[in-house]
Every structure is written in C-alpha cells, then in structure tokens.
Amino acid sequence: MRRAVVMGGSYAGLFAARVLGDFAEEVVVVEPDAIGGDGLGKRTPQRRQLHALLSMGHRRLEGWFPGITDELVRDGARLGEGEDVRFYVDGRLKAPVPEARMLGATRPFLEGRLRRRVELLGNVRFVRAEVTDLVLRGGRVAGVVTDDPADDGLRDADLVVDATGRSSRLGEWLGRHGWDEAPVDRMRIDLGYATASFHRGDELGGTVIAHSSPGPASDYQPKVTEPGALAAVEGDRWSVVLAGYADHRPGPDPEEFLRRMRRCVAPIRTVAEASTMIGDVVTYRFVESRRRVHSRLRRFPGGLVVTGDALASVNPVYGQGLTLAALEADALAAHLRTGAGPHAPALGYFRRAEAAVDAAWQLSTAADLAQPHVTGPYPRGYRARKWVADRLTEASVTDPAVNAAYMRVVHMEAPPTALTDPRLLVRAARVLLRG
Ligand SMILES: Cc1cc2nc3c(=O)[nH]c(=O)nc-3n(C[C@H](O)[C@H](O)[C@H](O)COP(=O)(O)OP(=O)(O)OC[C@H]3O[C@@H](n4cnc5c(N)ncnc54)[C@H](O)[C@@H]3O)c2cc1C
Structure with missing residues (x-):
C-alpha cells in the first residue's frame, strides 16, 4: 500500500x-x-x-507503544493495580481483582x-x-x-x-x-454527564480509580448511592464524574455537584469533604x-x-x-x-x-434496558438474560473468582458469552446459596 x-x-x-x-x-x-x-x-x-x-x-496501547505506561506515569499519570482499583455496585465494594490495572489520567493528557x-x-x-x-x-x-x-x-x-x-x-x-x-x-438513553476537578492530597491512600454503578438492588429499592466515578490524574488532581438519566441529569452548579457527591460511595464522599474544586463543572448530554x-x-x-x-x-x-x-x-x-x-x-x-x-x-x-425510561428495542430472551446477569453481579460482589471473570468481560478482555460458562454459573449459584 x-x-x-x-x-x-x-x-x-x-x-x-x-x-x-x-x-x-x-x-x-x-x-x-x-x-x-x-x-x-x-x-x-x-x-x-x-x-x-x-x-x-x-494492554493494546502498551503493545503498540512499548514503554508508554512508564512515560505517562513519569509525567504524572497514576497506575492503579489490584486494590487501587475499586468497583462498587449498589453501593457495595466488589471483591478485589488482583490482576486489575487501570491508568488514572485525563483524556487530553x-x-x-x-x-x-x-x-x-x-x-x-x-x-x-x-x-x-x-x-x-x-x-x-x-x-x-x-x-x-x-x-x-x-x-x-x-x-x-x-x-x-x-x-x-x-x-x-x-x-x-x-x-x-x-x-x-439506535437506543435512546438520554444520559447526562458532569465532570469536575479537585486538588489531590492523600485523602484516599493508594486509590487510583473508584467506580460506582447501580446494580440489581436498584430495581426494587430506592437508589442507595448516586452513580459516579473518580480517578487520580496528572497534576495531583482528582477527576470526578457524575452521571444521571432523563430528569436526573447532573447540571453545572458546583454546589449541587458537591451535594450529589456526598450521596455517592465513600471515596467520592471523602473527596467532596476533604478537597477543593478547581475550575468549573463541565456537562455533556448523550442522547443515544x-x-x-x-x-x-x-x-x-x-x-x-x-x-x-x-x-x-x-x-x-x-x-x-x-x-x-x-x-x-x-x-x-x-x-x-x-x-x-x-x-x-x-x-x-x-x-x-x-x-x-x-x-x-x-x-x-x-x-441500559434496565432503566425505566429506556423503551427498547429489547433483544429476544432479554428477561431471562437479565435475571442471570443480575445473579452474577450479586455473586461478583463477594466472590473474587466470579468477579475476576465478570471484570474480564467488563474490561473487554473476554466476550460477553464468557458469562454463560457453566462452571462460572455453578460457582455463582453456590456463592448465592451460601449467602
Ligand atoms: C461524556 C462521554 C464520556 C466518555 N467516557 C469514556 C470513557 O470513560 N472511556 C472510554 O473509553 N470512552 C469514553 N467515551 C467515548 C469516547 O469519547 C469515544 O469513544 C472516543 O472519543 C472515540 O474516538 P474517535 O477518535 O472515534 O472520535 P472523536 O474522539 O470524536 O474524534 C474525532 C476526530 O475527528 C476529527 N474530525 C471531525 N470531522 C472531521 C473532518 N471532516 N475532517 C477531519 N477530521 C475531522 C475531530 O476533530 C476529532 O479530532 C466517552 C464519551 C462521552 C460522550
């Protein structure tokens, strides 16, 4: 060529x-x-x-550009490994995945x-x-x-x-x-996003990423915590993002942003209490x-x-x-x-x-289809698949092996069909029955 x-x-x-x-x-x-x-x-x-x-x-980034992770970290990005990467579902911290590895850096950087x-x-x-x-x-x-x-x-x-x-x-x-x-x-989801930066000290020890999403419990009880995420990024800052659908989209008001952070999981609450916001809250609307x-x-x-x-x-x-x-x-x-x-x-x-x-x-x-305001289209067998996915999510909160398999799919290292592996399903069933 x-x-x-x-x-x-x-x-x-x-x-x-x-x-x-x-x-x-x-x-x-x-x-x-x-x-x-x-x-x-x-x-x-x-x-x-x-x-x-x-x-x-x-992994692809490092494969194509060997040494880029070290270069990014040298310039101020953070590399989170194992327990530095914290995923929450329905407000509960999920079982740690020792092989987890995620970079904390802003996109422009x-x-x-x-x-x-x-x-x-x-x-x-x-x-x-x-x-x-x-x-x-x-x-x-x-x-x-x-x-x-x-x-x-x-x-x-x-x-x-x-x-x-x-x-x-x-x-x-x-x-x-x-x-x-x-x-x-197309699938219309009507999502709102808002990101703000904060000064970063040692409020959260080694935490690099904290991510919190609604899970199965959100279907039958009022929201326990707000969904959101934070990352330790270059320039000794936290970058915090909050998300919400339809009428619950976050706005640009800094006070409202802080109030919402205080309804999030512990790391995000801590940053709201202990750190100072830098600059504006930047919003984005993602319709579909x-x-x-x-x-x-x-x-x-x-x-x-x-x-x-x-x-x-x-x-x-x-x-x-x-x-x-x-x-x-x-x-x-x-x-x-x-x-x-x-x-x-x-x-x-x-x-x-x-x-x-x-x-x-x-x-x-x-x-997305689990959101009440999302109207489809629903794929065939959606209800059965959702039921199984919800049980796996529940088991992944407490069981490291189920969570490791689950996170490989979330991190796109394995296809979604990996979640139908009978050995995984049996293990998840045992975890839930024991619980
Ligand atoms: C709110 C929000 C949060 C997100 N968070 C994440 C996240 O956490 N992780 C993640 O992986 N993804 C995330 N994404 C998705 C991610 O932003 C996109 O998938 C990514 O930007 C796609 O990259 P791209 O290069 O295809 O397109 P873009 O990043 O949109 O880049 C397109 C480029 O094309 C250029 N261009 C446009 N028109 C022309 C033209 N006529 N001629 C020449 N150049 C042109 C533009 O200037 C631009 O530089 C998020 C998206 C949104 C909206």
Whole structure:
C-alpha cells in the first residue's frame, strides 16, 4: 500500500494510523483541531469529561507503544493495580481483582502523549485540515478533498479511514457519489454527564480509580448511592464524574455537584469533604447509543474503512469507546494481514470490527434496558438474560473468582458469552446459596 489517509486524528485515528504504519509506505492523518497539550478540540467536546481506559485498551496501547505506561506515569499519570482499583455496585465494594490495572489520567493528557508517539513513527504525517468530500474512482474511494487548497496529494490514496467521530459526514459524502449509507441501530438513553476537578492530597491512600454503578438492588429499592466515578490524574488532581438519566441529569452548579457527591460511595464522599474544586463543572448530554452496520449493505465502495465513534458509539458510562477503537484497529491489522487488497470492499474488516462492536453493544444496552425510561428495542430472551446477569453481579460482589471473570468481560478482555460458562454459573449459584 503506498498511501493511507486517516480522516480524524483523535483516538480511533491515532490507533488506525499506528496499525497502518506497518502496512503502508505513508500514512497521512487529516485533523483540523490542535490535539495534545491543552488543545481540547472543539469537534470533540467530550474530551473534557473523565475518560477511563479499560484493561484491554491499556494492554493494546502498551503493545503498540512499548514503554508508554512508564512515560505517562513519569509525567504524572497514576497506575492503579489490584486494590487501587475499586468497583462498587449498589453501593457495595466488589471483591478485589488482583490482576486489575487501570491508568488514572485525563483524556487530553493521554491523547497528547499518544499523538507524540504516533508522530515519531517516521512514515506517519499530520495535515491540519478538514475533510469535505471523498474522491471516488472506479467503484472505490481513491482519496479525500479537504478545505486546504494545497491538498498535498490527499486525492490519491489506496485506503481511506473514517475516524471522524460521532458527527461523521460519511453518509452524506457517499450519498453524493451514489452510494448508500450503512443502516443505523439506535437506543435512546438520554444520559447526562458532569465532570469536575479537585486538588489531590492523600485523602484516599493508594486509590487510583473508584467506580460506582447501580446494580440489581436498584430495581426494587430506592437508589442507595448516586452513580459516579473518580480517578487520580496528572497534576495531583482528582477527576470526578457524575452521571444521571432523563430528569436526573447532573447540571453545572458546583454546589449541587458537591451535594450529589456526598450521596455517592465513600471515596467520592471523602473527596467532596476533604478537597477543593478547581475550575468549573463541565456537562455533556448523550442522547443515544448508535452503531452503523455495514455488513447489512449490499454494496459498499472499496478502499474505505470506518472506525471509532463513526462506526459505533455506546453509552459512555461503561468506558468502552477508546478500547473499542483499539479493538477495531486490531481488526484492521488482522484484515490486512490476510493479504486483502486495500482497493477491494473491506468486508473482512467490517465483519471483525462489528463482532467487537456487538460485544460492547450487548453489554451496554443490556444494562441500559434496565432503566425505566429506556423503551427498547429489547433483544429476544432479554428477561431471562437479565435475571442471570443480575445473579452474577450479586455473586461478583463477594466472590473474587466470579468477579475476576465478570471484570474480564467488563474490561473487554473476554466476550460477553464468557458469562454463560457453566462452571462460572455453578460457582455463582453456590456463592448465592451460601449467602
Ligand atoms: C461524556 C462521554 C464520556 C466518555 N467516557 C469514556 C470513557 O470513560 N472511556 C472510554 O473509553 N470512552 C469514553 N467515551 C467515548 C469516547 O469519547 C469515544 O469513544 C472516543 O472519543 C472515540 O474516538 P474517535 O477518535 O472515534 O472520535 P472523536 O474522539 O470524536 O474524534 C474525532 C476526530 O475527528 C476529527 N474530525 C471531525 N470531522 C472531521 C473532518 N471532516 N475532517 C477531519 N477530521 C475531522 C475531530 O476533530 C476529532 O479530532 C466517552 C464519551 C462521552 C460522550
């Protein structure tokens, strides 16, 4: 492959560029916003919300950029291991998972370091421009048009990757050239998010991550604690995020944010009592999860791949987006390793990527459907599956082995089908009967 063009230089674009660097003579990343340092990028407002990187995403990051964890920690990020990573459900601390490993860092910090490592790759260059259209020739995407009059050879590419995020205009561009847009699955969840920073001292000892979510008890008793999470991040700060659905979305008022933190699990309450807030509360509204299913199309141009939020964007509460982008980059590498030519429709890529998306979608939408205001669509067998998932969640609170298996699925290291392993189900049943 002579030249690959990646539209969008955020997470999905950077991961794709890393992978394509192994297959193409030249990779060009086209990104209009300044990313890295304090560059927040106006097209990605969620950059200012707390972002967790799941274990699987962290493992891929370290695999592609050896030594990046040490570099991040040296520059101020925190690495949480074992009991430093605390997950709560229905207000109860879950059994510890000794192999747990999670980074505490803000998204701009992590993204800036990641971009620097991609810039060092030698055959990847960045162009500061906005893509405005595709070039199609002979049934394939053969390049992109940008708002930069110089255009710099971008109209001539072997493979084009759409990594422009949730607001991707790919459907509109394909339509202009007589191609159909991929069908979209949607689930309306009406989620509100709010993030604030606090000075960090030694209020919480070694805790790096604390994450609290509603569980089975929320179905039959009033909310015990508010859902939320915190992370120890660079610059000796805590980053705290609160989430709520429909009428319970958190607002930007700092006093209300603190009151809500005091109704959360112990680590978040402690930070509300002991630490001082820095700056504003930043809110974000996430109306719906959505995924574009390319395998349902009868025809699709060659030379084109879609990744990251442009492909699928799921409820952020489960922290899957960045890891999903990494798994999709893996899918691209696996597809190209088969010897598939870049000019052909990338059906093999879409099949692999959609399998990763499906796992994330199943997990997040199953939990979303338990919310009273979410109206579906419900998959077949939903009630039975939810009953089993609730029992596993209960057993995972007290049993380290059940929790380890459960967390491997949450961290996307294992597919959701791992939760139907009969040995796991028997163990969970024993734990609950003993209890
Ligand atoms: C509130 C919130 C909290 C979240 N929390 C987490 C979390 O804890 N953990 C997690 O893993 N995920 C989380 N996510 C999901 C995560 O933010 C996304 O999955 C991730 O940003 C996807 O990366 P991306 O590169 O696909 O898209 P984006 O990050 O949206 O980046 C798209 C890039 O494309 C560029 N672009 C756009 N249009 C063009 C164009 N025409 N030409 C060229 N470039 C263009 C933009 O400038 C941008 O840089 C959260 C999301 C939200 C909304």
